[in-house]
Amino acid sequence: MKKILKNTITLLLTCCILVSMLCIPAFAANGNITFSDPSVIVGNNVNVTVKVGDAISMCDILLSYDPSQLEFISGSGMEISGSGGTVHINGYNGSGAGTFSCTLTFKALKVCSAKITVSYYDMVDDNGDNVASHIGSSTVTISNPPTASSDATLKALSISPGTLSPSFSSGTTSYTATVSSSTTKLNVSATKNDSKASVSVSGTSLKVGSNKVTVTVTAEDGTKKTYTITVTRPAATIAPDTGNNPGGTPDTDVPEVTEEAYISLVDGGILEVSETIDEDKVPAGFLLTETTVENLTVDAIFYGENTDPAVWLIGDDNNPSGFYFINEEGLGYPMVTLTQPTGGIIMIDNASQSAPDGYIPGKFAIGETEYDAFIKDDGKDPDHCLVYGINSEGETVLYCYDPAEGTFQKFGISSSVEIKEVIKEVEVEVVKEVEVPVEVPAEPEEITLATMLKNKMVFWIAIAIGVVILVLIVLCIMLGIMYSRKSKACQLMASKRSFNTEPLPTIEE
Numbered sequence: 001m002k003k004i005l006k007n008t009i010t011l012l013l014t015c016c017i018l019v020s021m022l023c024i025p026a027f028a029a030n031g032n033i034t035f036s037d038p039s040v041i042v043g044n045n046v047n048v049t050v051k052v053g054d055a056i057s058m059c060d061i062l063l064s065y066d067p068s069q070l071e072f073i074s075g076s077g078m079e080i081s082g083s084g085g086t087v088h089i090n091g092y093n094g095s096g097a098g099t100f101s102c103t104l105t106f107k108a109l110k111v112c113s114a115k116i117t118v119s120y121y122d123m124v125d126d127n128g129d130n131v132a133s134h135i136g137s138s139t140v141t142i143s144n145p146p147t148a149s150s151d152a153t154l155k156a157l158s159i160s161p162g163t164l165s166p167s168f169s170s171g172t173t174s175y176t177a178t179v180s181s182s183t184t185k186l187n188v189s190a191t192k193n194d195s196k197a198s199v200s201v202s203g204t205s206l207k208v209g210s211n212k213v214t215v216t217v218t219a220e221d222g223t224k225k226t227y228t229i230t231v232t233r234p235a236a237t238i239a240p241d242t243g244n245n246p247g248g249t250p251d252t253d254v255p256e257v258t259e260e261a262y263i264s265l266v267d268g269g270i271l272e273v274s275e276t277i278d279e280d281k282v283p284a285g286f287l288l289t290e291t292t293v294e295n296l297t298v299d300a301i302f303y304g305e306n307t308d309p310a311v312w313l314i315g316d317d318n319n320p321s322g323f324y325f326i327n328e329e330g331l332g333y334p335m336v337t338l339t340q341p342t343g344g345i346i347m348i349d350n351a352s353q354s355a356p357d358g359y360i361p362g363k364f365a366i367g368e369t370e371y372d373a374f375i376k377d378d379g380k381d382p383d384h385c386l387v388y389g390i391n392s393e394g395e396t397v398l399y400c401y402d403p404a405e406g407t408f409q410k411f412g413i414s415s416s417v418e419i420k421e422v423i424k425e426v427e428v429e430v431v432k433e434v435e436v437p438v439e440v441p442a443e444p445e446e447i448t449l450a451t452m453l454k455n456k457m458v459f460w461i462a463i464a465i466g467v468v469i470l471v472l473i474v475l476c477i478m479l480g481i482m483y484s485r486k487s488k489a490c491q492l493m494a495s496k497r498s499f500n501t502e503p504l505p506t507i508e509e
Helices: 003-024 449-501
Strands: 033-035 038-040 045-054 056-062 069-074 080-081 087-090 098-108 111-125 138-143 154-160 172-180 187-192 197-202 209-218 224-233 262-264 271-273 288-294 294-300 310-314 321-325 333-336 336-340 343-347 359-366 370-375 387-389 395-400 407-410
Touching: 003 336, 033 056, 033 111, 038 045, 045 056, 045 138, 069 080, 069 172, 087 098, 098 138, 098 209, 154 209, 154 224, 187 197, 187 387, 262 336, 359 387
Parallel strands: 038 138, 172 224
Antiparallel strands: 033 045, 045 098, 056 087, 056 111, 069 098, 080 087, 111 138, 154 187, 197 209, 209 224, 262 271, 271 310, 288 294, 294 310, 310 321, 321 333, 336 343, 343 387, 359 370, 370 387, 387 395, 395 407
């Protein structure tokens, strides 16, 4: 009896241990993100290998790097896109779970230790469960060639039109020059002393007054030297016209000749307009054309017929160079590009757009800057805003900005909201006008790690209860069998006792 009871208790303890082990939540697979750490000579291309494993069905990864150190060239092995400091990697295994691998090609721009890090990731297995991850990073060691030269000097320097003062000398880095009032562009000829060095020139567009033109020489080992030319362009002078005044008094209504155009900015300041725009600077979806600013025809870009044109403005100490939209008042405001994991968003003038239902025009801080946006009209402090922007494919989209997460998501709206974009007109015969309400689909509940763990815990608790019930049933059966055997043994012993106590029959003679 004691042996049976001991075995039963041992069985119960074993079942409890197994149930407690089953209730411990665990991730389904290993989603480690690992990188190679290559070395490269500055100026050459380098390959960085990224591996994600092992039982992964889908991965979405955003990498960050310093664009002054590395230039993204291409990628292979997965769906890859990138530029300007970010690389977006997307992989999907349609036949089940497995290991992902891709190769990223960068160009090494300067001598340093360049880091490539993971700024965002999302990975699931073939069951749709999130995967535990160990996140690595890559260090690209960029070094000089074994015999890199440090020569960052010029062998010759000249300008046209104009003459340098003093005459050029390789060791002299500051010069002055004066050009005519009609000169709007300075041609600079710079010959490097070392063939492996590089030369860059900036500031050649001249405005009236003093202009600073810089020539920067970068040696093979990264050493830099800057030559500066201060160019003075005088204001245009117009000879007095006495043809219509016999007394020799000059006419006063002589129009001033305009050779460059300037635009006043919405937030103050005045910048010069560039007459030309390089085609490789035109964002996706924009059309390169022309517009007129202060009687000067300049290159401009347009996005659709109902948006403001944008021109390239030459920056100053307070405002950077770049594309600026020109509103109806002729004032310029910068073209803002907002970043997100899937690419950049070019914000358009939200003040000229129609507010979606339930929202009103207002101001909202995105990052450290306040922009025109649409906020809820419930009178409460807004916890999000809506903005119109142009995505990387050139499409106008209404986005919802979440300041807590710092992310942008496409916002679903009804067809009654007007979006100002170019739509091809199609002639349709209207039979009857019927106003049909458009239901806004509810956003699906976000599946978080906590939700999945909660569902798993409920599942395992149900299994544990079932196991306990099964053990109790088995225990009851065993106790019943033991009781039945004990009852039979007692009956057998009783029958034996009755047999032994019965008197023996006597034999009569």
